[in-house]
Amino acid sequence: MSFGSFSLCKELQQSLIEQGYTKATAIQQQAIPLVLEQRDLIAIAQTGTGKTASFSLPMLQLLTKGTAATDNHIRALVLTPTRELAAQVGQAILSYSSLTNLSTTAVHGGVRIEPQIAKLQSGVDVLVATPGRLLDLYTQQALSFDKLEILVLDEADRMLDLGFVDDIRHIQKLLPIKRQNLMFSATFTNPIRLLAEDMLNSPATVEISPETSNLEAISQRVHPVDKNRKTELLIHLIKSNSWNQVLIFCRTKHGADNLVTNLEQVGIRGASIHANRTQHARTQVLGGFRDGSIKVLVATDLASRGIDLSRLSCVINLDLPFVAEDYVHRIGRTGRAGHKGLAISLFSDDESKQLKSIEKLIGRTFTQTLVPGFELAIKPIVDESDDDLYGNFEPDPTYLKQTQKRSKHTKSGSNRSRSKRR
Template identity: 55%
Template structure:
């Protein structure tokens, strides 16, 4: 099956083809026809499967072929499609994807999120926007100031809906829903289908088509997963040892807290390992710089909290390390999904101390498999060590669910979902552009979220 076979407009197929894609991934092959049919959709897929294109491509087709509602070129364009995402990075990547594949269409797009000035966004919205990608907090800011008009929205997308619920955005989402036209198409995309997601879908969607291309809460099979038992005070030396011994050149490391991320970066720097942290307390410019340097290979280690787990899309990322196990078992799936994307192989390593054994059990129960364990010589854990209480929640994710114990089409010659390089060597990702870099005013864009 090709993108032409899916019935997409010639301009969209041309843009897709120019970037080296020809074969839709499974989620795209199912979601695109469903969205084109005009009905509501509830779709679930593992991270890295290209679900962003599952809604961006058919939305572009529907808006391009249904005609523009404004009477003349001088009339302001109304917002016809609204995409809500949980994080700034994901919002930027989604809008980049929209912009890339609307290259030959008379449509425009914009992204708005917090952490940057609101005035450039206000100016941009005044000119008129067909497709708006936003985080909930900043969208509410614009709604309160009367600088955004959502009365003409035809299509609503909730992207990474499970993450938005985890982060406590449900009230914000409901406030947005209250001002949207009742007659609209609703698309809900989620990496996991929790009971909360099903409840949200029941209240939002009207007789939706349902797509789930992977086993619920499954982990990508091409990712090699293992744990290294270690004492809590030996995690940093072990990580430095693994990076140096294995010559890891690009490593994404997850910590439980923002303070832990900052401390780890300082420790790694003393070991001669370049690293930067990305979390909710970092300015948008610092977050953008860290992602940019990590993606281009000039930064060896990026240390992140779960706030960034869904917004990092890096081509061929080889290694993900859980320095701390996540508070919420589902976050393990999203974390390791940063590697092994689009059919590529990857390695996910978890450093587990005695304090985290209950967390490990919860993760293994969720993914329905026992993770292989490997003790590193020189870092053998003390078998008599007693567990100590650990911080169960980071302020990075307000409103997170309490835990009971303790976030592409392929080249024809590649596996579905492979990410070929576009012109100028930039990697184009249907899950969001791997080189997305916010730049005012077009890429400006929740309220510190």
């Protein structure tokens, strides 16, 4: 289905043409018409499936029919869990609305609040914000929710993971009761369901099955290696392959910084991004990675949902994540926008439980391939009789059950209604 099939104004249609957008993804095909009908919506889909455009385009279309924001009012609010995602979503909305008269501003912590207050003085049609900075601005009376028409919760599951549930409920109490609510999430666990029941009014539900997510476009490889040779193998892989850009995930901030130092010692320019970096430093690093001046970006899971590159060559897990779902979010940075992707995991024997948990979550068993020259010093021993094989690495049972249920159906989505406002 092309974007021309939707009832979007000529300005939005033209901006999509100029950016090379032609065919709508599965989530866009189902979500956009429902948002245009001004329905509340729950949209469940993996990262990299086009969720931002799914809510941005119809939201902008609805806003073009109203009166522009004035004073310090905002008309649409998009809440995101991280600073990087706020900046990314804000930039996407700016590009979609470039030919309209709608205004968009992104606000988040880590930078001075005064310039953000100044931007809000004359009103903003679309405000993209992290919860903490939004409440700071509200406390300083820099904005008003009186004329809010649309609320979007982007990456709702991640916001709950990061402990923003109290902030979200506080923000909810400040908003007009009559509004359109859109919730986008990669998972639909019990906490997400409860939040949806509390905030949304008779929502339609769109679920995109794993078959239509970008995981099918990603070649996933696992290389067993002795733990003390992981960095050596990583350097070998980077130097022996012609990858334009590589995103590497480490488990800790200290490990990410040490890896950058090791890479630079062998002539590989890299940079790290994690919670201890200032917002200015993180912005600079992401800018360098996007323009190609930085070839290798080393990140903790802070960045797993905050980096959007349409043609990222490769994602490498130097360390397997403790939470199986984070594996999906990490590798979802590649294989986007219709392109093929490559995800490599360097696996040591002490990560057996994580690997088993990931395999259980995605419903496949990896073929482990030794890289010549990196044969294992000691053959790993796995105790298959261990009744607690997954231990603390067990995937979220609700997420796993829904993933397995959806994988049995070829239908990519469904619309259902839920009702309850507390």
